[in-house]
Amino acid sequence: MLTSYKSILNKAYQGGYAVGAFNCLSLENVMGVIAAAEELHSPVILQLAEVQFPYAPMELMAPLFLKAAHQSSVPVAVHLDHGQSFETCARAIRMGFNSVMFDGACLPFENNVSITKAVVRMAKAADVDVEAELGKVGDTGFGGGEGTGSASTADVFTDVEESALFIEKTGIDALAIAIGNLHGKYIATPKLNIKRLTEISERNNMPLVLHGGSGTSEEDFKACVHHGIAKINVATAMQIAITQKIEKYLQQCPQPNYIDMKWKMIEASKETALYHLRLFESEGKAL
Ligand SMILES: [Zn+2]
Structure with a gap:
């Protein structure tokens, strides 16, 4: 069932687990992710980032996400990932997304605060929840991710006191933080700053x-x-898993056909979601 982002996240935060939020670019992604969440009785978030609109237009994807959420037996939130402007967040809210992220992490602190605050005011009037970001989550530069940052080292961790000030001033429902995480495909496994994470969590x-x-x-x-x-x-x-599965299918199958490929895409999406939902310990948490 379509469920509020805030209630899903608050339960996870209290319960010491995390909810998987999967960027879905196709029907196959949505079907696989929902099937995995239902099999594990796990809450889940379907999301789409603004940089993905050219090949997965929001106006086409929103009805698909919403219908899938309404039909599902588990709690599902429908989320705009990395909205780059107030206007994009407004469009997403009009399309029925029940949470939006405004990403002003690249902006000076005060500008990030003022636009995030305006997004919160608009969103709350429509009963929509808001995520914002503080600190710079870098990009590996090896595409596929949902971010917009350029290739860089993510050495700008979220500051503890600044996070408290930001939350107080904006009224957001959840905060995305930078603790050494990067968007895209990693070349080497990063080491996250768990000490900083703990400090931010305890402070806020x-x-x-x-x-x-x-x-x-x-x-x-x-x-x-x-x-x-x-x-x-x-x-x-999920993109890597699908590409690898299709690659293998094409190598093994002398007469490939599109319907089989669609099934492979659904399977790979489901397998990716199963793996992460279990890892994040949200299995059985669809209450
Ligand atoms: Zn991101």
Whole structure:
């Protein structure tokens, strides 16, 4: 059932697990992710980032996400990932997304605060929840992710006191933080700053979000889940899984056909979601 982002995240935060948020670019992605969540009785988030609109237009994807959420037996939130402007967040709210992220992490602190605050005011009037980001989540530069940052080292961790000020001034429902995580496909496994995460969580007592969830070590994922991360974004991992499955299918099958390929895409999407939902410990949490 379509369920509020805030209630899903608050339960996860209190319960010490994280909800998987999967960037879905196709019907196959949506079907696979929902099937996995239902099989595990896990809440889940379907999301789409603004940079993905050219090949997965929001106006076409929103009805699909919403119908899938309404039909599902588990709690599902429908989320705009990395909205780059107030206007995009407004469009997403009009399309029925029940949560939006405004990403002003690249902006000076005060500008990030003022636009985020305006988005919160608009969203709350429509009973929509808001995620924002503080600190710079870098990009590996090896595409596929949902971010917009340029290739860089993510050495700008979220500041503890600044996070408290930001939350107080904006009234957001969840905060995405930078603790050494990167968008896209990792070349080497990053090491996350769990100490900083713990400090931010203890200071704010608010659900935190980890972006760039593809390629992080299982050990780091577990530490995140147990120290305040209540939502983890997974984008690139699903794309890699599908590409590998199709590659294998084409190698093995002398007469490939499109319907079989569609099934392979659904399967790979489901397998990716099953793996991450279990890892994030949200199995059985669809209450
Ligand atoms: Zn992100």
